[in-house]
Amino acid sequence: MKQTDILQKAVGKLEKHKEEKHLVVGFDGFIDEIIHVVDQRKNSKEYKRIKDIKAFSERIASVAGLSANIELVPTQVKLGGNGPIMANALITQGQQITYIGAIGKHFIHPLFRPFSENCRKVISLAEPGHTDALEFYDGKLMFGKIHTMNEVSIENLLKKISEKELTEILGVTDMVAFTNWTMLENLNGVMDYFGKVIGSQKKKTSVFIDLADPKKRTTKDIEKILELISGYPCNTILSMNMSESTIISTVLGIKETEVLPRAMQIRENMGITGIVIHPVQGAAIAHEKESVWIDGPYTKKPALSTGAGDNFNAGFCNAWLGGFSPGECIITGVCTSGFYVRNAKSPTRTELLGFMEQWLAADCGSI
Numbered sequence: 427m428k429q430t431d432i433l434q435k436a437v438g439k440l441e442k443h444k445e446e447k448h449l450v451v452g453f454d455g456f457i458d459e460i461i462h463v464v465d466q467r468k469n470s471k472e473y474k475r476i477k478d479i480k481a482f483s484e485r486i487a488s489v490a491g492l493s494a495n496i497e498l499v500p501t502q503v504k505l506g507g508n509g510p511i512m513a514n515a516l517i518t519q520g521q522q523i524t525y526i527g528a529i530g531k532h533f534i535h536p537l538f539r540p541f542s543e544n545c546r547k548v549i550s551l552a553e554p555g556h557t558d559a560l561e562f563y564d565g566k567l568m569f570g571k572i573h574t575m576n577e578v579s580i581e582n583l584l585k586k587i588s589e590k591e592l593t594e595i596l597g598v599t600d601m602v603a604f605t606n607w608t609m610l611e612n613l614n615g616v617m618d619y620f621g622k623v624i625g626s627q628k629k630k631t632s633v634f635i636d637l638a639d640p641k642k643r644t645t646k647d648i649e650k651i652l653e654l655i656s657g658y659p660c661n662t663i664l665s666m667n668m669s670e671s672t673i674i675s676t677v678l679g680i681k682e683t684e685v686l687p688r689a690m691q692i693r694e695n696m697g698i699t700g701i702v703i704h705p706v707q708g709a710a711i712a713h714e715k716e717s718v719w720i721d722g723p724y725t726k727k728p729a730l731s732t733g734a735g736d737n738f739n740a741g742f743c744n745a746w747l748g749g750f751s752p753g754e755c756i757i758t759g760v761c762t763s764g765f766y767v768r769n770a771k772s773p774t775r776t777e778l779l780g781f782m783e784q785w786l787a788a789d790c791g792s793i
Contacts, residue, residue: 427753429720429790433761436745436754437782440775443748447600448522448546451513453578453613454606455528455554456570457537458506460732463560464497473499478564498560502730502770505541506557508605508638511733515740515762515772517544521747524595528552528578547595549586552577555609559732565706566731572609579612580619596623599631600747603739607637607651617654625659632661634743636735640673648677652696662698663746665739668705686710686719702756704738709760713752720753722760723785723793728767737772738763761785 463482466474476482485496505514513523524547529538531553542548558569584592596602602620607613624631635655640648652674655664666674668685675681675688678695682688685703689712693701700713708722728734741762745755758778765773765781773781785793 427718429757430786432718432720432751432753432757433782433786433790436750436757436761437779437786439748439750439754440745440758440779440782444520445748446520446522447747448524448598449513449516449601449603449743449747450524450526450595450599451516451603451605452509452526453528453551453604453610453616454507454509454575455530455535455538455550455552456506456510456557457535457554458502458504458557458559458732459500460502460504460730461558461560462499462501463562464499467497473497476562478562479567480564482560482562482567498558501561503537505537506559506732507554508636508736509603510538510541511736511772512603512605512636512740512743513545514541515737515766516744517541518772519740519744519762519775519778521744522546524599525549526551526583528554528574530554531574531577549583551579551582551586561731563727568732570609575609576611578610578616580615583616593623593627596620596631597627597629601632601634601743603634603636603743605636605638605736605739607635608640608643609638614651614654617651621654621658630660632663632746633658634663634665634739634746636665636739637670637674639667639670641669645677648673652677656696656698658698663700663702663742664692664696664698665702665704665742667735668703671703686712686717690717700752702742702759704735704756704759704763706734709738709756711752711756716752718753718756720757720760721790723764723781723790725764725768730770731767734763734767737766740772741778758782 463476465476556571560567689701693712738759742759745758
């Protein structure tokens with residue numbers, strides 16, 4: 427099927443899809459400071475940015491053994507963390523969210539209060555971490571302070587809420603989204619507990635997982651979480667960017683470099699419902715019903731890239747819960763992300779439809 431046909435069908439379904447779904451999303455929480463790196467200062471108000479990560483690395487390498495003064499310009503302080511950004515995007519598209527994570531220990535951090543007020547329920551286990559996000563035109567470097575994430579555990583969750591209440595929440599949940607496993611050392615325990623509860627219930631809640639960049643975790647850690655995911659008793663989607671897919675492939679002994687065949691081999695190896703890989707140029711899904719690659723509405727100069735993957739995930743899950751086909755889910759995902767990187771905010775349903783229709787009018791070309 428042509429990509430324009432998939433987009434046309436997704437637009438038609440999104441126009442009709444009004445039903446609110448309930449998602450449990452977690453489990454991190456960060457204060458994101460968005461930063462530009464100065465290449466050359468023109469005057470007190472104007473500067474030229476270091477344009478890409480390679481140029482930044484070359485600047486650093488050139489002063490090895492010496493010293494350097496590199497100017498950082500904070501441009502925005504915003505709600506951050508894979509979980510909050512994804513959850514906030516889902517709320518913006520009309521879904522109901524129970525958020526579990528690290529957005530304040532004794533009280534909700536002021537930065538997260540508007541978000542928490544829009545949630546159906548919030549259970550916060552720890553103070554948020556802090557991320558310095560250095561933005562470049564070709565990507566971003568995230569420097570995280572994550573010590574508070576150690577308090578996110580099933581033991582601390584069950585101190586905040588009873589087993590009965592947690593079971594009741596999961597009993598009326600359409601999807602659970604686990605994000606940022608890499609920075610959450612105790613998330614395995616949460617996932618194992620949730621899996622047992624979901625498996626014991628009549629309602630088979632879908633599960634969506636984004637491990638986030640697992641490069642710093644050991645091979646043994648990654649093997650263990652992949653084994654846990656493979657045993658989940660429900661429809662399970664594992665989403666990853668290109669770099670993450672390379673790490674997962676290496677651990678699984680998969681040598682395929684092409685995106686869609688790689689996704690298909692990972693799914694075959696793990697035996698789960700679907701594998702999603704979303705490089706900056708587009709996205710692929712390997713699913714038991716359909717495997718497809720979609721070119722995305724790529725832009726060379728994003729207004730904001732931190733959170734682009736989380737918005738992709740939100741768009742995907744919004745479509746998944748609406749009963750869209752796998753291809754329609756990833757095309758909704760790339761459009762949600764495409765809007766976000768251009769406008770530095772998550773789209774409402776109306777804004778998303780407008781963006782998708784604009785891209786359709788351009789025959790899925792440049793917009």
